Amino acid sequence: MTIDYKISDMLEKDLEEKDMKEALKNLVKTLRKKITHYTWVGVYMVEGDELVLWAWDGNAATEHTRIPIGEGICGLAASIGESVVVDDVSKDTKYLMCFPATKSEIVVPIIGEEVHGEIDIDSDKLAAFTSEDQSFLELLAALIAQKIEE
Ligand code: SME
Numbered sequence: 001m002t003i004d005y006k007i008s009d010m011l012e013k014d015l016e017e018k019d020m021k022e023a024l025k026n027l028v029k030t031l032r033k034k035i036t037h038y039t040w041v042g043v044y045m046v047e048g049d050e051l052v053l054w055a056w057d058g059n060a061a062t063e064h065t066r067i068p069i070g071e072g073i074c075g076l077a078a079s080i081g082e083s084v085v086v087d088d089v090s091k092d093t094k095y096l097m098c099f100p101a102t103k104s105e106i107v108v109p110i111i112g113e114e115v116h117g118e119i120d121i122d123s124d125k126l127a128a129f130t131s132e133d134q135s136f137l138e139l140l141a142a143l144i145a146q147k148i149e150e
Contacts, residue, residue, distance in 0.1 A: 003136040004034065011140055015147040024055035027140065031121070032057040037128040038121050040099060043144075044074060045110075045117035051078055054117070062098040072096035074120055077107035081115050083134050087127035104128045108137040112145035 007030055014023035028041040040058030044051035044067065051074055053065040069078045073095055077084040086105045089095045095105070102122040106129040110117040119137050123129065 003132065003139065007031065007034065008136075008139055008143065011143055015143060020144075020147070021054055024144075028055045028057040037123045037125050039102070039124045040122040042120045043110075043117060044078075044120060046078065046115060051075065051118065058099075058122075060099060064096055064098055067096070073105055073107050074118060077109050077118055078115050081109050081111050083108045083138060085129050085134060087129075098122065106133060106137065108134065108141050110141045110144045110148070112142075112149045116145055116148050 010030060011023065011027050014026050018026070024043045028043060032038050032041045040056070040062070042056035042062070043054050045054045046069070049069050051067040051069060053062070056062065064072070067074045069075050073084050073086055073092065076094055084107045086092045086095065089102055089105055099122060101124045103126045104123045106121050108119045109115050110119065119141055121129070121137070
């Protein structure tokens, strides 16, 4: 895949015109619809020492709607403030299972002066996420962080 500037333009516009939750809801829906290897898309935001699921799109709800920072792949990315890509979740002992069909996962922190949250994507394909996905999602996360800190 290549970076889809239409999605980043949409997000920038939404961040100006809508409240944060509505902008994030539109983002997760659009990402899942437009990018076929994104099977489940969620955005968690930091609330105290937990990550709380603010928006998601996928075939099923996750039971992990609150994740302590430090637990799972999500908690790891939030605690180190860096993107984490797992090519095969069955081989990662930190992985918290949500959906039996998930094979790979990417978590990108929403980070400015501090970590505000993260974008979490599961794929039913092994090693679905490339450095292009990572750069694209880091661009989207930077737009969200900028809005939070302005
Ligand atoms: N797999 C994540 C938990 C969230 S679900 O993917 C929606 C983790 O290991 O932190």
